């Protein structure tokens with residue numbers, strides 16, 4: 001058979017010392033559960049060929065594409081604030097890189113492909129449910145316009161993996177701008193090999209921020225780009241109520257893409273203290289804490305790069321601090337722009353600077369569904385406030401806020417229909433709501449892929465209301481225990 005695609009081995013070749021050559025474990029009875037045809041086409045792959053048995057074998061590293069030299073990548077990381085010097089791909093492999101038709105280089109990567117030299121106590125495996133979970137949520141994030149790693153396929157291995165109970169095993173095939181993480185730099189810095197760290201940084205600049213190479217201080221320009229990319233990303237997360245759940249430094253990319261969909265989930269009833277992860281007892285990665293944690297992680301990145309910033313440590317710290325401090329302003333600016341778009345305002349008059357903060361306080365006080373509220377607000381612009389008012393136990397409090405909002409809108413002076421349509425393009429109606437995702441994964445684990453496939457299809461167009469899909473727009477029933485998510489599954 002002809003090759004499906006060729007791969008490069010730039011990471012394996014250029015960053016010896018930051019990876020271990022390795023092979024995927026056998027999959028006794030591989031079965032394709034889902035293939036992302038739209039993504040495959042966008043990447044220039046032959047969809048039908050990928051569906052063949054050779055194609056499936058290539059997708060999970062059982063058959064190597066020409067040029068592929070799979071490696072497990074090394075990285076360190078702060079997990080919940082505690083430093084682990086050696087994490088790395090315990091159950092993942094980088095198959096290689098390829099240049100897509102858009103001219104951009106991407107990684108082809110596996111998750112759940114067996115134990116590696118970084119596996120520590122883990123079994124190297126992944127279960128069908130969590131891999132499909134990453135698939136549906138990452139693809140939903142992409143459809144929302146949020147930078148993210150993508151999911152190309154999930155293949156069941158035919159093997160059982162032991163969790164609390166035996167579960168069907170799977171491998172996720174992931175596509176990303178790269179898998180360089182803050183933790184990759186921490187690992188490189190900890191080797192004490194200054195040349196290796198510099199080589200890694202040059203590699204990262206070439207892949208993600210090539211124009212930084214032309215700056216007067218390329219390494220500081222690179223760091224500034226990462227800070228800006230993360231400030232923008234965090235603002236996007238906040239604007240859709242996304243809670244990553246495990247923002248360890250090994251789960252923060254250099255590219256600015258969202259990565260590692262473990263315990264992530266979307267908030268429904270608005271509360272900035274929302275935590276879903278079963279192990280996040282202190283609320284370190286709570287919804288409202290995410291920008292602060294991102295900045296903390298970026299401080300760890302700066303520490304690894306100090307030697308490259310300036311001759312003396314004092315000067316390097318001064319330069320790095322100025323950039324790190326700018327994160328808050330950058331993130332706030334992105335958040336405020338996103339929030340203004342959500343409520344249909346081009347500008348907020350200086351006469352009402354607390355309009356948006358007061359809205360969030362109101363949503364919190366009355367435990368209003370974040371997604372439903374913002375989506376319904378365009379109806380108020382169109383002249384129908386009833387459904388929005390009905391969300392509030394105390395509708396007068398909403399009326400009082402809405403009066404201020406309408407005054408701000410009046411001073412904006414844009415036509416209502418234009419504003420309402422623009423709001424509907426930024427306020428999703430369909431999201432991977434927790435109860436929908438759970439129901440789809442339970443069915444898939446029992447062998448029925450239909451609810452999963454339908455959910456993926458709905459979420460591919462999160463802003464376009466379509467008939468018959470109302471169940472996908474509703475918040476979860478109020479009763480029952482709080483939603484809980486789990487890592488490392």
Ligand code: AMP
Pocket residue numbers: 087088089090091092115118119120121122123124125126246250251260262487488489
């Ligand atoms: P995560 O929380 O998924 O970002 O993973 C944190 C670390 O644990 C990474 O080094 C993973 O490779 C590793 N890891 C997670 N699950 C497993 C597993 N089942 N087997 C081996 N390593 C794992």
Ligand code: MG
Pocket residue numbers: 250251260
């Ligand atoms: Mg991770």
